[in-house]
Amino acid sequence: MPADRLLLIIEDDAAFARTLGRSFERRGYTVLLAASQEEAAQHLQQHRPGYAVVDLKLGGNASGLACVQMLHAHDEDMLIVVLTGFASITTAVEAIKLGACQYLAKPSNTDDIEAAFGHVAGVSEVELPARATSIKTLEWERIHEVLVDTDFNISETARRLGMHRRTLARKLEKQRVK
Known part of the structure; x- marks a missing residue:
């Protein structure tokens, strides 16, 4: 298999991995x-992929960053894109340091990922967001990050966030603010 169109997708969500894989296959990639x-x-x-898409949080508290490090050690020229539903500056910086060419927040589609493979490090023409992230959005993202860490245990999440359980429940009932 030619490495230039061989893509490795490391994703613990089987349905998402299959969907993403089919989308890349329609674009001429061979997908693992x-x-x-x-x-x-x-x-x-057995294979030498030229591309990889890695989920940041894998099942069982495994980190996609370890996968990025392994892939980069295997082939320094491999183009690695990290996908995450829990984007943070810290993990973005670490992913790039470990060898990823780009870091994308979910939801990202095949076009976004393919464009990220073509990303050149150090380009100064990066599109800046029109406005800063709101406090409510940051709060919402932090709540959901802790929810995932506690396996969606509301009481434990409230304890870790230092808020009353009913307050957390009310916040979860509200729609996400963008």
Whole structure:
């Protein structure tokens, strides 16, 4: 298989991985799917992908950053894009340091990911957002990050956030503010 069109997708959400894989196959890529770092390592023993899409949070509290590090060590020229539903400056910086060419927040589509493969590091013509992220959006994202960390346990999430459980429940009932 030619490495220039061979794509490795490391994503623990099987439905999302299949959908993304089919979309890339329609664009002429050969796609390999892995749900964990171990599965990805097995693919690397037999194949030499030129591209990789890595989910930042894999099942069982596994980090996609370890996958990025492994992929980059395997092939420094591999173009790696990190996808996450929990974007943060810290993880973005770490992903780039470890060898990712781009870091995208979900939801991202195939066009976004393919454009990210063409991203050149250090380009000064980066599009800046029209406005800063609101406090309500930041709060919403933090609440959901802690919810995931606690396996959606409302009481434990409220305790970790230092708020009353009913207050958290009210906040979760509201629609997301953008």
